[in-house]
Amino acid sequence: MALQDDPARLDIANYPLRFTSRVLFADMDSFRHVNNVAIARYIEEGRAACLIEVFGTDALVNPSSERLMLFASGIIDYIAQAYYPGEVEVGTAILRAGKSSFQFGHAAFQNGKCFALADGVMVKAPHGKAAPLTAEERAALLRFNFGGGQ
Amino acid sequence: MALQDDPARLDIANYPLRFTSRVLFADMDSFRHVNNVAIARYIEEGRAACLIEVFGTDALVNPSSERLMLFASGIIDYIAQAYYPGEVEVGTAILRAGKSSFQFGHAAFQNGKCFALADGVMVKAPHGKAAPLTAEERAALLRFNFGGGQ
Amino acid sequence: MALQDDPARLDIANYPLRFTSRVLFADMDSFRHVNNVAIARYIEEGRAACLIEVFGTDALVNPSSERLMLFASGIIDYIAQAYYPGEVEVGTAILRAGKSSFQFGHAAFQNGKCFALADGVMVKAPHGKAAPLTAEERAALLRFNFGGGQ
Amino acid sequence: MALQDDPARLDIANYPLRFTSRVLFADMDSFRHVNNVAIARYIEEGRAACLIEVFGTDALVNPSSERLMLFASGIIDYIAQAYYPGEVEVGTAILRAGKSSFQFGHAAFQNGKCFALADGVMVKAPHGKAAPLTAEERAALLRFNFGGGQ
Numbered sequence: 001m002a003l004q005d006d007p008a009r010l011d012i013a014n015y016p017l018r019f020t021s022r023v024l025f026a027d028m029d030s031f032r033h034v035n036n037v038a039i040a041r042y043i044e045e046g047r048a049a050c051l052i053e054v055f056g057t058d059a060l061v062n063p064s065s066e067r068l069m070l071f072a073s074g075i076i077d078y079i080a081q082a083y084y085p086g087e088v089e090v091g092t093a094i095l096r097a098g099k100s101s102f103q104f105g106h107a108a109f110q111n112g113k114c115f116a117l118a119d120g121v122m123v124k125a126p127h128g129k130a131a132p133l134t135a136e137e138r139a140a141l142l143r144f145n146f147g148g149g150q
Numbered sequence: 151m152a153l154q155d156d157p158a159r160l161d162i163a164n165y166p167l168r169f170t171s172r173v174l175f176a177d178m179d180s181f182r183h184v185n186n187v188a189i190a191r192y193i194e195e196g197r198a199a200c201l202i203e204v205f206g207t208d209a210l211v212n213p214s215s216e217r218l219m220l221f222a223s224g225i226i227d228y229i230a231q232a233y234y235p236g237e238v239e240v241g242t243a244i245l246r247a248g249k250s251s252f253q254f255g256h257a258a259f260q261n262g263k264c265f266a267l268a269d270g271v272m273v274k275a276p277h278g279k280a281a282p283l284t285a286e287e288r289a290a291l292l293r294f295n296f297g298g299g300q
Numbered sequence: 301m302a303l304q305d306d307p308a309r310l311d312i313a314n315y316p317l318r319f320t321s322r323v324l325f326a327d328m329d330s331f332r333h334v335n336n337v338a339i340a341r342y343i344e345e346g347r348a349a350c351l352i353e354v355f356g357t358d359a360l361v362n363p364s365s366e367r368l369m370l371f372a373s374g375i376i377d378y379i380a381q382a383y384y385p386g387e388v389e390v391g392t393a394i395l396r397a398g399k400s401s402f403q404f405g406h407a408a409f410q411n412g413k414c415f416a417l418a419d420g421v422m423v424k425a426p427h428g429k430a431a432p433l434t435a436e437e438r439a440a441l442l443r444f445n446f447g448g449g450q
Numbered sequence: 451m452a453l454q455d456d457p458a459r460l461d462i463a464n465y466p467l468r469f470t471s472r473v474l475f476a477d478m479d480s481f482r483h484v485n486n487v488a489i490a491r492y493i494e495e496g497r498a499a500c501l502i503e504v505f506g507t508d509a510l511v512n513p514s515s516e517r518l519m520l521f522a523s524g525i526i527d528y529i530a531q532a533y534y535p536g537e538v539e540v541g542t543a544i545l546r547a548g549k550s551s552f553q554f555g556h557a558a559f560q561n562g563k564c565f566a567l568a569d570g571v572m573v574k575a576p577h578g579k580a581a582p583l584t585a586e587e588r589a590a591l592l593r594f595n596f597g598g599g600q
Contacts, residue, residue, distance in 0.1 A: 002223070022321040025348035025360060026341045026487055030478045030534075031213050032361055036221045037476055040190045041326045048325035052385060060325060061332055061384060063181050071186045073152070075225040081278075084361060084480075085352060128231075171472040175498035175510060176337055176491045180328045180384075182511055187326055191476045198475035202535060210475060211482055211534060234330075234511060235502060302523070331513050336521045340490045363481050371486045373452070375525040381578075428531075 003077045003117035010114045014147045015091025015107060017050050023084045023110075034082040039108060043076060043118045046092035046106045051122075054140045065127050072101065073121045080115040082108070093146035095119065097138045100130040105146050153227045153267040160264045164297045165241025165257060167200050173234045173260075184232040189258060193226060193268045196242035196256045201272075204290045216276050222251065223271045230265040232258070243296035245269065247288045250280040255296050303377045303417035310414045314447045315391025315407060317350050323384045323410075334382040334415075339408060343376060343418045346392035346406045351422075354440045366426050372401065373421045380415040382408070393446035395419065397438045400430040405446050453527045453567040460564045464597045465541025465557060467500050473534045473560075484532040484565075489558060493526060493568045496542035496556045501572075504590045516576050522551065523571045530565040532558070543596035545569065547588045550580040555596050 003009055012018065027038035048060050051069060059067060082088060088110050095103040106118040123130050124137070133141075142148075153159055162168065177188035198210050201219060209217060232238060238260050245253040256268040273280050274287070283291075292298075303309055312318065327338035348360050351369060359367060382388060388410050395403040406418040423430050424437070433441075442448075458464055477488035498510050501519060509517060532538060538560050545553040556568040573580050574587070583591075592598075 019322060021324070022319060022345070024321070024341060024345045026344060026479065026485060028361070028480045029476065030211055030480070030482045032480045035476060036224070037187060037191045037194050040187050041324060044187050044326060045322070045324045049385070057385065061180055061328070070231075071228055073225070073227045074186070075223070077223045078221055081220075085349070085357065169472060171474070172469060172495070174471070174491060174495045176329065176335060176494060178330045178511070179326065180330070180332045182330045185326060191474060194476060195472070195474045199535070207535065211478070235499070235507065330511050336524070337487060337490045337494050341487050344487050361480055370531075371528055373525070373527045374486070375523070377523045378521055381520075 003075070003119065004079050008147065009105065009107060009117050012089065012091045012107060012109060015093045015105070016144045016148055017046065017053065017092040018089060019046070019049055020087050020089045021045065023082070023086050023088060025084060028084045034084060036078060039078065039082065039116050040076060042088055042090050042108055043106050043116070043120070046090040047104055047120055050092045050094070050104065050144055053144070068125050068128070069122050070125045071120060072123045074118065076116055076118040078116050080113060082110045082115045086110055092144070094141045094144045095146050097133065097141045100124050100132050102133070102141050153225070153269065154229050158297065159255065159257060159267050162239065162241045162257065162259060165243045165255070166294045166298055167196070167203065167242040168239060169195070169199055170237050170239045171195065173232070173236050173238055175234060178234045184234060186228060189228065189232065189266050190226060192238055192240050192258055193256050193266070193270070196240040197221070197254050197270055200242045200244070200254065200294055203294070218275050218278070219272050220275045221270060222273045224268065226266055226268040228266050230263060232260045232265045236260055242294070244291045244294045245296050247283065247291045250274050250282050252283070252291050303375070303419065304379050308447065309405065309407060309417050312389065312391045312407060312409060315393045315405070316444045316448055317346070317353065317392040318389060319345070319349055320387050320389045321345065323382070323386050323388055325384060328384045334384060336378060339378065339382065339416050340376060342388055342390050342408055343406050343416070343420070346390040347404050347420055350392045350404065350444055353444070368425050368428070369422050370425045371420060372423045374418060376416055376418040378416050380413060382410045382415045386410055392444070394441045394444045395446050397433065397441045400424050400432050402433070402441050453525070453569065454529050458597065459555065459557060459567055462539065462541045462557060462559060465543045465555070466594045466598055467496070467503065467542040468539060469496070469499055470537050470539045471495065473532070473536050473538055475534060478534045484534060486528060489528065489532065489566050490526060492538055492540050492558055493556050493566070493570070496540040497521070497554055497570055500542045500544070500554065500594055503594070518575050518578070519572050520575045521570060522573045524568060526566055526568040528566050530563060532560045532565045536560055542594070544591045544594045545596050547583065547591045550574050550582050552583070552591050
């Protein structure tokens with residue numbers, strides 16, 4: 001099933017964390033549209049912005065081996081093309097928080113039109129080994145629950 | 151099911167098209183490992199190298215609206231970390247060729263160890279609308295069949 | 301002489317074209333600051349934004365061999381470090397418009413502090429050979445003159 | 451004076467440190483040539499490879515505030531276009547080693563043709579303040595002297 005089959009995934013209102021960013025000339029490729037990997041970079045930024053809110057800036061900028069969060073799996077559905085010059089808006093939500101892993105949902109828009117949907121799984125892995133999220137960490141993640149208001 | 155649950159996916163011998171590339175300093179992020187999006191760039195290069203073999207360089211470098219191939223969906227499982235300095239080897243295969251779309255499988259290795267597996271779907275979409283692959287195109291794709299020798 | 305030796309170069313007011321952009325997680329490197337090449341990408345975006353104003357979007361997005369503008373030389377002085385998360389503001393001006401080439405000046409700021417200055421030379425080179433700028437093109441460039449109001 | 455006015459700068463034999471790297475699809479831009487900033491990334495890699503030889507991998511991958519090397523200024527002359535698919539070869543040399551700073555020279559080639567020349571200045575700046583290079587460090591740098599054999 002494609003991510004876009006769930007109409008709720010296409011509605012920015014369901015993503016509590018949002019940012020807008022300028023598309024750069026360097027984001028285009030020889031197809032003269034925004035490159036697929038550049039879109040992955042915007043999605044990564046949604047994940048990073050959410051992790052900063054939940055775990056603090058150091059978790060991303062000075063990650064310690066004690067509290068390491070690793071990205072385990074990501075899927076991106078490219079449902080339309082995006083263009084330069086312009087802006088993109090990315091919405092991010094937590095879809096699930098499990099024992100030691102949690103799942104992101106993202107949607108990327110240009111001029112109000114969704115052009116990409118993404119899911120991603122992160123694992124808390126201090127010293128490279130999966131370890132349980134604390135109740136506090138799980139609660140902090142779920143403040144950004146999909147469909148939840150902010 | 152994770153891509154790595156199929157042991158055949160971890161064997162470079164099953165990917166008919168392979169390339170080796172230098173990891174660049176710019177591929178590292180603040181985690182001081184190879185960044186997840188940089189890995190997506192290597193996987194994209196596997197897809198591109200295969201498309202060049204099948205459809206010719208112009209399909210990638212000077213894509214025409216007549217024969218446009220669009221990337222519709224990609225999944226990457228990050229199963230280990232990769233490091234700088236070093237090299238990566240990426241293997242690419244065609245997993246399926248359907249009516250108007252086809253599916254790539256990729257595996258990325260460093261020092262003989264697989265650190266990422268990926269699947270991707272492309273659609274033949276001249277003028278932005280899905281159109282059937284010709285028998286000749288399908289045959290050309292299947293020359294790079296997963297598990298097939300080259 | 302370093303670009304920063306001219307105090308006028310450090311004043312955003314002297315750059316008629318300005319944009320603000322989000323620093324992305326991917327812009328950091330293993331030094332956990334904004335990577336030098338990522339800064340070159342912001343500077344390139346200043347150049348691109350100015351070319352779009354002067355020559356139209358097609359000059360950048362669908363460059364034709366008839367009116368090709370090529371980047372011939374660029375210098376960047378890195379005078380401070382920039383950080384993630386945050387924003388950057390880039391100011392761009394035309395320093396000179398010659399017979400077939402013209403010179404950009406740029407300054408990049410974070411939280412009001414200049415962290416990079418850059419100069420760049422572009423050449424009008426239809427079919428890869430230098431050709432004179434028209435009087436109209438030169439006038440359009442000089443609307444973004446360094447120190448000029450907008 | 452342009453860097454290319456010195457014919458010695460165009461001769462790969464004068465650069466003791468060399469590497470070859472694959473051009474990736476992602477290195478192209480809408481001009482359908484290798485993007486100027488992608489070329490800056492190859493040049494950065496030449497600098498990084500040399501620093502690893504001189505100061506060890508940790509200086510780049512786990513830079514400590516004690517022995518920090520910061521990039522202060524870079525110039526790149528783009529003297530021809532480079533293309534995808536293909537490879538680039540980058541040669542790197544030390545042009546000068548001063549009290550606390552040192553200067554790199556680079557040349558980038560495709561199919562034996564030089565398409566970019568670059569100079570760069572780095573400063574030893576532990577804790578963000580310039581500090582003198584030791585005699586040992588200066589000697590280690592000068593093992594990669596421009597024009598010197600390896």
